[in-house]
Amino acid sequence: MRRIDAILIALGIFFLGGVIYYVFQSIGFDATQAGIWSQGLLVLGLMGWVLTYLFRVFTNNMTYHKQVKDYDDAFFAKQLEKMSPEEIEKLMEDNN
Incomplete structure (x- = not known):
């Protein structure tokens, strides 16, 4: 993976977090709750990615x-x- 690819992926995840935050706000969460839930989803996504990586390493x-x-x-x-x-x-x- 090239350095620019890693930067673009990081920026994409950063913007995805913002989109998720605004989606939670639009469905009625206040700013604090929207922030907590959006961060929680991003952390769960990161943990899922790490688990798939570890699975590929061990297999x-x-x-x-x-x-x-x-x-x-x-x-x-x-x-x-x-x-x-x-x-x-x-x-x-x-x-033989």
């Missing part, structure tokens, strides 16, 4: 892990292409 479903696995798969496929059928058969026998 090794991160972009880096996928890239390493793709690289390893491509590397071993290329190595198998270079091997003769006899070498592949010997390798299979060694693994």
Whole structure:
């Protein structure tokens, strides 16, 4: 993620908080209650995002892990292409 992307996401969340605040005010909450509820929703959203991040970390479903696995798969496929059928058969026998 580029720095400008992170800045734009932060600004978007900041403005989303303001929109939520004004929505709560428009449905009848006073300024204090609207502020509390809008902050509460933003905190719950942040906690949800952190939980999805932690889930991806613990299940090794991160972009880096996928890239390493793709690289390893491509590397071993290329190595198998270079091997003769006899070498592949010997390798299979060694693994059994």
